[in-house]
Amino acid sequence: MIRVAVQHRLGSFDLNAQFESDGRVTALFGRSGSGKTSLVNAIGGLIRPACAHISLDGEILVDTEQRVFVAKHRRRVAYVFQDARLFPHLTVRQNLLYGRWFTPPAKRFGQLAQVVELLGIGHLLQRRPRNLSGGEKQRVAIGRALLASPRLLIMDEPLASLDEARKAEILPYLERLYDETKVPTIYVSHSVLEVARLADTLVVMAEGRVEATGPTADVMARLDLPPFTDLIEAGAVLEAEILKHDDSFGLTVLSLCGSRLWVPRLDRHRVGAKVRVHIRARDVMLSTRPPDRLSALNVLRGTIAEIGPQRGPIRDVRLDCSGQAILARITRRSVESLHLTEGTTVYAVIKAVGLDRQTFGAASRHANGADTTAIPI
Numbered sequence: 001m002i003r004v005a006v007q008h009r010l011g012s013f014d015l016n017a018q019f020e021s022d023g024r025v026t027a028l029f030g031r032s033g034s035g036k037t038s039l040v041n042a043i044g045g046l047i048r049p050a051c052a053h054i055s056l057d058g059e060i061l062v063d064t065e066q067r068v069f070v071a072k073h074r075r076r077v078a079y080v081f082q083d084a085r086l087f088p089h090l091t092v093r094q095n096l097l098y099g100r101w102f103t104p105p106a107k108r109f110g111q112l113a114q115v116v117e118l119l120g121i122g123h124l125l126q127r128r129p130r131n132l133s134g135g136e137k138q139r140v141a142i143g144r145a146l147l148a149s150p151r152l153l154i155m156d157e158p159l160a161s162l163d164e165a166r167k168a169e170i171l172p173y174l175e176r177l178y179d180e181t182k183v184p185t186i187y188v189s190h191s192v193l194e195v196a197r198l199a200d201t202l203v204v205m206a207e208g209r210v211e212a213t214g215p216t217a218d219v220m221a222r223l224d225l226p227p228f229t230d231l232i233e234a235g236a237v238l239e240a241e242i243l244k245h246d247d248s249f250g251l252t253v254l255s256l257c258g259s260r261l262w263v264p265r266l267d268r269h270r271v272g273a274k275v276r277v278h279i280r281a282r283d284v285m286l287s288t289r290p291p292d293r294l295s296a297l298n299v300l301r302g303t304i305a306e307i308g309p310q311r312g313p314i315r316d317v318r319l320d321c322s323g324q325a326i327l328a329r330i331t332r333r334s335v336e337s338l339h340l341t342e343g344t345t346v347y348a349v350i351k352a353v354g355l356d357r358q359t360f361g362a363a364s365r366h367a368n369g370a371d372t373t374a375i376p377i
């Protein structure tokens, strides 16, 4: 459990943020300049806040009232930054082992071989950083951070400097990392796709304050967070189970909200696996009757739980589909012409191609790691 309460002034910027989380992966999400980096820097000990109380699993790291400030090298908090910051004169292997020196032997966990296998970097060990791609460098930086045996991993926009192809390459490694290790992580991002795939707990920041916090699926389904939903590809995160793969059409069939959902084939997931799905609000249409003869393959029945505030011509609608939330972004005109109100039964039509592979992740992190297969690294 991490507990954070920080007040600090940086020039004209006021940071005044509190949150607590016992999640495996806690995302700090917000616009550029909302204070995410400043907040993690207070947690990692890179800045000394004017007024703060920060504790990790009951151990106080900062308590300005009691004049406690644990030095950063004693916190066992490891960082992964946007740029990998590897030592150019050391090989990958030497870079990986570097972090170990700073951890007392009794507190070390995780073996080089395990971390190398987890991140798929065995073939890179003798290379120098200049001979690595951006994605490979980041995987090495993650490995180095893990081998420092941290109690907390801070990842500050770890994918921000990578192009889309490199991001897609590294995301499965991050999922594996979060599923298979026990190290709690604070993940700073302004990408909703990353947050939807990776985080079980979401902290939304705006102008130095915490705007919302809670389980990712709950926070993402809220309609009262304008800076959040405008900024992102607004949508809901749902949990589904893989029923079968249909090779003839290159599709996978999911069980979701008591219905079947057809999506592009999910090669990495086996039948029976639980996956999380990010369904963007703009990919959902609503009908008040069961639609017929549509090219869209997916129709989910639900009840309107909330109609969000008017934003120009747009309104976001939250549906309750067998206990899971789905968001639909439709026009104000449609809300009026279909006489949509809370309690109306509707049919959500979702285009299968709207659900690209980027919108899927392994589901286990939703359960706060309870059903993860943890290996002791």
Ligand SMILES: Nc1ncnc2c1ncn2[C@@H]1O[C@H](COP(=O)(O)OP(=O)(O)OP(=O)(O)O)[C@@H](O)[C@H]1O
Pocket: 010, 011, 012, 013, 030, 031, 032, 033, 034, 035, 036, 037, 038, 039, 190
């Ligand atoms: N040392 C400093 N002195 C003065 N102002 C600062 C200092 N460090 C940060 N700030 C200001 O504090 C605000 C928050 O910055 P911070 O880097 O924490 O935001 P962020 O949400 O991480 O942004 P980004 O996503 O762009 O990295 C910004 O307005 C920034 O200019």
